[in-house]
Amino acid sequence: MADLLTVSGLSLKTADKLLVEDLSFSIGQGERFGLIGESGSGKSLTSFAILGLLPASIRPTGSITLGGEQIVGASERRLSSLRGDAVACVFQEPLTALDPLMPLGRQIAGPVRRRLKREGIDSSRAAVKREVRVLMEQVRLPDPQRLFDAYPHEVSGGQRQRVAIAMALACQPRLLIADEPTTALDVTTQAEIVQLINALVADLGISLLFISHDLAVVGQVAERVMVMRNGRPVEIGTAQQVLTKPHDDYTRNLVAAARRFDAALEGGA
Amino acid sequence: MLAYMIRRLVILLLSLFLAAIVLFVLLRLLPGDPANALVGVGATPEQIAAAQAQLGSDQPLAAQFVKYLRDIVQLDLGNSFVSRASVLDEISRRLSVTLPLTLASFVLALLIAVPFGILAAVKSDRWYGLLLSVVSQVGIAVPVFWLGILLVYEFSLNLRWLPSGGFPLRGYADPARAVQSMILPVLTISIVMSASLMRYVRAATLEVLGSDFLRTARALGESHTGALMRHGIRNGAVPVISVLGIELSTAFLGAVVVEQVFSLPGMGSMLLLGIQQRDYPSIQGVLIVSTLLVLMTGFLADLLQRVLDPRLRQGGKQ
């Protein structure tokens, strides 16, 4: 079967700077793919390119196909119908990623209503509300009755991120992009969110593009990973191979550093 | 919300009280005894003493202050020294010119500023978006009375389309002429005001355009326009509303000056006349009512902002 997402020869540049150079990878149906890199390595820009949401000042060249559709150079109309349908995204900072002035229930209802309309099913107020409740349960939000009418600033960071995940799932996308979804959270909550994403992706058979600087987190999620540095791909392979027997010097350093850090933590404990 | 309203109401009352003190002090600082102004030049000492007794200015300051506060609370603003007419009646007659002038200018300014401010932000990469922000930048530096004079020169004196000033004696009983004489003053204030409003609208829109939640909405399939409508308007409105109170007050003060350009019989010309004629009750009355209006506007703007922004509501409870 053809891959769901194929990125080949992707470069991103502004008027005077090359941000991402000659990036190629693909994600199969139901596959969980990890993109690793330190901040500024171009991994988030890559996810924006896949969503077709690059700022106007950045020009993409090369090719990105999602479910057989070319994204580079596609019209905004085409892109906006792909977003939500083929691909959805969870971002790093759930506080700013949610509308501060809208109750959580209504925020989840937005993508729900769009999907119901797209599929031509009953999109009445009651139907949307029912679906929102199901989603809130699916992402294990406690006390949905209260949270439905709560505002983002009234709930915890982990709960906000669950809402963001619910919104992404509401689209029933074929590819879920999770862009540093755990970075803004504390360690315990991180683990819960990673578990949740893992479980949902597996249950629903969605492909996952998981972006993080944290090797340990990516290792828990991804089957295959790619390491990026300064906008260039450094190494690609199965998670097992890259994270335990890296070929590239940079990756080796990353892995060694992560190990030392873990060892220090354990030694200190 | 209720706790906040009470707190805000207390602040409003405190502000009014403070304003009353400031005005009381300022008016006592005016040179000469108001009694002199009441009886005129060449009055005998007996006449002055009688006038002082009538005005209460022979009383100790504390007693004067208590009487002054009581009068304000009872909305008794006294009688003009010059016309002997009730100051409150005169003010309400004058407000029938100044308030419509202020409100019409404010509404027109909003009608100009909101669409153009949004356009300037959304199309900030196009030449016309840039032009709009340059125009608003330039517009805030235009002296309002100067613009008024230029408009009179062009539309009244050169083109002879509109009256250069004045207001029909019969007021709104002569609606066509009343409206005609309001057109240029309203344009004058609203042009200058829309420039400064446009800057706020543009900034608020840019803020929304760069926000993460707009990106989220679009990443989940909402169209750019749809996302702006659903999330942008409310989020953009909050910071703009916070300046609307100040802008409305500015429009009111602008009206005071612009009335002079167009010789409109409003609050501004009443104050000016009062100052020229040393008509203390009129001066005091205009300042009290103006301060009241300005402070009330701020109060309403604050409440409106609370209604729109749940984060502020929560802050108010603490």
Added chain:
Amino acid sequence: MSTASTAFPRRSKRINITFWLGLVLVGGISLAGILSLFWTPYALSDMAGGRLEAPNASHWAGTDRLGRDMFTQLMIGARIALIVGCGAVGIGAAIGVTTGLLAAFATRFLDDALAAFMDILIAFPTLLVAMLVVAAREESSLGTAILALGIGVSPIIARITRILTKQVLGQDYIIAARVSGTSWGAIVFWHILPNIVPFLAVNLALQFGLAVMAEASLSYLGLGAPPPNASWGHMLHEAQGTVYTAPWGAILPGLALFALVIGINLLADGLRDRFDPSRRDM
């Protein structure tokens, strides 16, 4: 992509252009004002020309209804505007910065009280109060107007000083300085002032423009100082009656005022961009 996303702030060359344009406008007017101390084309009260002459070779800006040279008046008006702006901002800053610092360092209660007091004063219709203060003197003088406007702008300056100081006070390096036993005076002088001065300067420039504009309004209303201290507002007041026969008489003083205010605003914008590029659009 046709739809612009502005997630990434762009810095353009436009910043420098606005800054230099502002400098040229303010600099030119300042030079004219300073020059008027030593030289003007005619004496101020010299009825050297015919009445309401249009701009010509001997009267570059024409003459007023008494035949006095308008260019001379414009130059003196520039001087008055600068004196008003500097004077009002100076007084405003002296009161405002002191109060603001005091509030930021004060106990919680005093700080709250001062902050509330500032908010109330800011809501005050400054122009109206200034009208009254100016009118309180039998003879309107420039000094009274400057004092009134200086007091008028001080609460805004106080509020900004307070906010800026509180931001700096929360920084780690201040806490470090305090822990290491640096005295409060030294902290204010070495750490706080250098950090707030750039932002304060931007705001003071904006207040300068407001003060000049407010004085012009007062003078236009006939409440300003009489010649030889007459401002552009006074010239407009005089010229309005003859605007049909002599439009330049009303156009030029307004244009001068407009140029000074916009020049100051551009300078302030340029300064702000230097210090804080992220706030470019506010």
